[in-house]
Amino acid sequence: MTTQEMTHGTAGQAVAGAGRPAGRPRSEKAEKAIIEATLDLIAEGMGVAELSIEAIASRAGVGKTTIYRRWSNKEDLVADSLATLKAPLPPVRGVSVREDLITLLAAMQNEAGQDRTRCLMNVAMSDADRYPRLMGRFVKVAVEPRRKAVRDVVQRGVDTGELRPDIDVDVALASLSGAMLWYTKWGNAELTDGLAERIVDQVLSGIASR
Amino acid sequence: MTTQEMTHGTAGQAVAGAGRPAGRPRSEKAEKAIIEATLDLIAEGMGVAELSIEAIASRAGVGKTTIYRRWSNKEDLVADSLATLKAPLPPVRGVSVREDLITLLAAMQNEAGQDRTRCLMNVAMSDADRYPRLMGRFVKVAVEPRRKAVRDVVQRGVDTGELRPDIDVDVALASLSGAMLWYTKWGNAELTDGLAERIVDQVLSGIASR
């Protein structure tokens, strides 16, 4: 958490081992509800700028006070909310690079079709420039794990000789993930069956004549 | 223009040849200023939702009346503004597919580095879901020409035999443009020299071992 210290965190707890703040403890449930409401609203297409504390409070069934007590501003709240996002990546079977890449890209395509992920992606791309701290957080919890997953597979392919040793791994990964990103955004929405497979095969084999 | 008809457009002009509305004509300069101000604000990172008519009027040095007289709502204004965007694509020399693709991707990378294009891109990706009409307009004036440029080069390569005849052109184009998009968004910002060249070469030759 970012602004936990704001109220009592360090003061009451850091020095002596058993420093509870005395008084009614903060409701863990309220905190969950607030974060969940925040993510919900974002997932419904709300940009960070339009997110209103009032709407979050109302949606979470919580008083505004309860929010302001924990986060001093919207950005901190959103940052903490993003940080709770889990990244359930599909497991990779590890048999062949081709198969693993298809698995990962297909998962990416699937996620891009869901409203929640889609809107989060939008926020990530659009509000990123305006809220650099948010961007950092989002990249860390959402983009980075996926990038790493693809990167690991590619790197493994290089190590095992399945892929050429002289390739630029970052560019490879950009070609793969970027292709899927592009296609799901602006490609023709039809003909997306077996898209992951087509992308992977074509990036693997190249498009130039031999 | 979308809502020109709102006031006098069709009524005064369509029927008899010489039907001017009588009275002071609308200032072309004001119109330009309004649209320019709108694009400016968007380019400064303003999302469509946060765009305020007041801000636009103020920035354009224009009364709100002058805006409301022409556009009945914000979306129409933004749509018309986007429609005025020119797409100065780099000329392509047509010598080799590789060279042409590098030219186009390098231009894309360059554009992604400019704040104006960057923010417009953000709006395109983020507000697209919320304002489908805007999305359509933007795709038409900004995305489509670029997509077509790359597509034409790829298609030409297929025709001349420079590229394999069995490739999926759309996937190829997604791999190329998508890779650049991905890299400029989330790739490590260093080491972007010769990026276009690296992407093109690697997509052309593929990454799999032979």
Next chain:
DNA sequence: CCGATACGCAACGGTGTCGTTTCGAAAGCT
């Protein structure tokens, strides 16, 4: 010159959100 329209500007009442404050009730500790 006259009538008509557009111009920039300032003001209107209305709405939504801000961040803060107050309130009575609830929930923990000693």
Next chain:
DNA sequence: AGCTTTCGAAACGACACCGTTGCGTATCGG
């Protein structure tokens, strides 16, 4: 019990925009 802190709810004054209207001026055609 008594003390402390948090809870949800409601209200506060402040501000930013909304979309509209009126005002005095500018610019056209007849």
